[in-house]
Amino acid sequence: MPYFLIHNKNDNVGVAIADIKTGQEVEGIYIEDMTQGPKIKAISDIPLGHKIALKDIRQSDIVIKYGRPIGSAIKDIKVGEHVHVHNIRSNRWGKWKNQ
Template sequence: MIHFVVHDEHDSVGVVVVEGVKAGDELTGWIMDQDKTIKFKAANDIPIGHKLAIKPIRKGDTVIKYGVDIGRAVADIGVGEHAHVHNIKTKRW
């Protein structure tokens, strides 16, 4: 079962595609461009459609989703952690 999708292995986040991801769940992600899977544990509960970190993201780092810069991390985000508006902000304003 695929729990999250990633466009490219160089992205820093993936998108959860199933309901009910809970902290501690073993997750399988599909990296679409390379047609391979990755696995790790969810560090937090993550709602469907929200992002999770697939690599360590340091405060100040650019966050990449689907090959696009979606903002800057305002806190460190560990692998498997929920990545959303509480720890990522736009660079536009």
């Protein structure tokens, strides 16, 4: 059973479709063609609807979801880590951060 969805083959994050617990080995599915995605060991809890890193993302790297950039990493993110506002700056809201 998949625990996360990957919207596009170029994405470096997936979206949890169930709560994922630290240490749990989970697999995803590519929704473009319904093929099996990677199996990943979660290194942090990922709540339903939140993002999981599919690969290591370095600080200042672009976070890609839906095949499009959605933000930038504000610190290194490891594969299997929870990806959210604590480690990325959104492209949508980031431009107003210091105004």
